[in-house]
Amino acid sequence: MDEIGEVRRFRAEIPEFDDARLAPIHRRMRAEIAGARPRRIAACSRGRFSMVGAVASVVAVAVLSTLVLRHEDTPPAAPEPRSQPWVYQEVRWDTWQCGTGASTDGYSEVGSFNLSPASRTCRAVPAAQQRKDKWIRYDGSALATPDESTSRPDDVDVWEGNYQAGWQMLSPGGAHDLVAQLPVDPSAALNLIRARSAPTRFAGALRLTQDQRDFAEVVGVLSAAPDVPEHKARTLYDVIRKLAGATEPVQVTDGVGRNVLAVGVNGTYRDNSDERNSMQVLLDPDSFAYRGVRYVAGLDYYVGGKSSGGPFVPKGTVLATATRASTALVDRAGERP
Known part of the structure; x- marks a missing residue:
C-alpha cells in the first residue's frame, strides 16, 4: 500500500521522501513490528493488528513531521508590523x-x-x-x-x-x-x-x-x-x-x-x-x-x-x-x- 500516496491525495504539498530521509523511519518501523510480535499462538491475530497499527503510526509521524515542524535552515517568518491605532x-x-x-x-x-x-x-x-x-x-x-x-x-x-x-x-x-x-x-x-x-x-x-x-x-x-x-x-x-x-x-x-x-x-x-x-x-x-x-x-x-x-x-x-x-x-x- 502506498500510504504517502494516499495522504498526498488530500495534502498535495507533502514532499517526496528519498532513501536517506526514510532510513530512520524504516528503523523505527522494524522496531515497532518486533515489539508487536505475539507471545502466544492464540494472540497471532491481535499481533497482526499491532503490526498494522505500528506501520500506520510511523507513517503518520513522518507525514506530520513534514507538515508541522520547520526545516532547521528555514528562518521563522517575521511578524507582520502592527499599525498604531x-x-x-x-x-x-x-x-x-x-x-x-x-x-x-x-x-x-x-x-x-x-x-x-x-x-x-x-x-x-x-x-x-x-x-x-x-x-x-x-x-x-x-x-x-x-x-x-x-x-x-x-x-x-x-x-x-x-x-x-x-x-x-x-x-x-x-x-x-x-x-x-x-x-x-x-x-x-x-x-x-x-x-x-x-x-x-x-x-x-x-x-x-x-x-x-x-x-x-x-x-x-x-x-x-x-x-x-x-x-x-x-x-x-x-x-x-x-x-x-x-x-x-x-x-x-x-x-x-x-x-x-x-x-x-x-x-x-x-x-x-x-x-x-x-x-x-x-x-x-x-x-x-x-x-x-x-x-x-x-x-x-x-x-x-x-x-x-x-x-x-x-x-x-x-x-x-x-x-x-x-x-x-x-x-x-x-x-x-
Whole structure:
C-alpha cells in the first residue's frame, strides 16, 4: 500500500521522501513490528493488528513531521508590523461672545483660558457651541485634525512629530500604562503620577501652587488615557479630593446635557490674562469617568482691564466649558466611531 500516496491525495504539498530521509523511519518501523510480535499462538491475530497499527503510526509521524515542524535552515517568518491605532476625541466648547484663548496642554482640554476684547466687543452672553474633532496616534507620534479645505468629513491634516515631548503630556499609550499601575492609596498614586507624568514645570510656566500643578497633572492623566476603569477613576478622584484646597464637588450639566460633578483646587490668581481663571474637572457622578473641564473666574476682574470698558467678571463665573463628548480607539485618522 502506498500510504504517502494516499495522504498526498488530500495534502498535495507533502514532499517526496528519498532513501536517506526514510532510513530512520524504516528503523523505527522494524522496531515497532518486533515489539508487536505475539507471545502466544492464540494472540497471532491481535499481533497482526499491532503490526498494522505500528506501520500506520510511523507513517503518520513522518507525514506530520513534514507538515508541522520547520526545516532547521528555514528562518521563522517575521511578524507582520502592527499599525498604531488612533484615539479619536470629539470636544464641544461653550464660551462667551468674546475674544477667547485656550492654552491647553497637548491634545487635551487641560490648561488655561482667558477672555479679551480683541478686535470685537466682548459680551457676557453665550456664543454658538463649537465642535472640535482630533485624532492622536496611540504612541503620541502624530496628531490629525479635519482638513477644512475639502468638503469630505474624513479628510484630515496629519502632523507628524513627538507630541509627547512637545506638549509636556503623556501619550495615550503612556497614560494607559500609568493608569494600569496606579496603586489604590491616593498618596502613593500621586507620587507615581508625579514621577511618570510629563510635568508642566518648565521655565516660564504659570505661577501655580504645588496643589494646582498636581491637580493639572492628575486631570491630564484622566484626559489622556483612552479609557480609565471605574476603580482607577475612583482612585484619581480620591487623589484630587485629598489635595489641599480641593473644592467641594458641585453637580452641573456639561455641554451635551449630562449630569457631572465639577471639582477644582483653590490657588493663587492674579489680574493677568493667563492667571485670572481656574480650571475644574468634570466627572461622571457615578463612575468618575472624565467628561471634560470648565473654566471659572478665580477673582473679580474686568475683561481687558477696567479702562478698556470690557465686562466685569465676578469671581466664580463660568467662562468656558470644554466637554469631551466622545473618546474612542479607531484604526485610522479621519475615522469616527
